[in-house]
Amino acid sequence: MKKAVLYLFILSLLFNVFQYMNSTKILKTQSKEIENAKAKTKMVRDSSDIIYNQMVDANYFSLEMDDESINYFENYSIPELTEKIKNELLSLNEKPNGNPLIPYDPIDGNKFIINKIKILNHRWIIADVYSGQIRGEILIKYFVNDNKPTDFETMETILHPKNVPVQ
Template identity: 35%
Template structure:
């Protein structure tokens, strides 16, 4: 009789314990599935946003890449050279930047910070002297001697607030 009661209690204990463990796992699985669905939605939204933000980018512009490749240029080498050419303009003597049409209003030099190659003809870049910021729109071309030629098309400086 004691053996029967002990066995029944043991079976009841095993059943309740197993049921609690299974319920906990089911709850955890639902929680993780909900989190994964939310994260997948967030990833899809970020992918869409990234695609929109990189629309005007040389990396995604097949026509612009094909333009250079048709002329026999390696875009893997040419694109960094184009960007580096603008950054190299930061190494100048005197007050006048080679392409930025402003003079620094502080003791430091004007420098180009960020460059975005839009396509096979256009570049947008920002510049600063540490306190004042602006942007330039530059056209460029590779001449018959394989030299890069930059031409300032538009520019502006943000007004200092405060």
């Protein structure tokens, strides 16, 4: 009987040593995984902060971020006003010879139209223009009228030369 108890004691001792070693190994693995997850989380947060700061910098010149312009339009809802201005400007693309704010005649049968618009403040808009393979930018001065269409005036334009493939 004493031998059986001794064998059981040695067996339970070996089992406990095995359990301790296995638990220690699992704990170390989980600790590494937690550290890796913390490092990845920090990296994602840093990337998110960088992207947020880039977005803030990119929107520095925008009606929505310009306090003076917002104060100027205090009687208007900025999102509604922005939508109204964009719709009025894009509706000018419907003209037979293209958008009249773009001082260029159609090229190769393609009229110039405005693609993208960025309202910079309470007076200026910058827009991307396009005609077939030629594109450029236009700086537009605008004035919002109550219960009337917005007045637009072309201030400056630039066309980029057609890209010719290098042979």
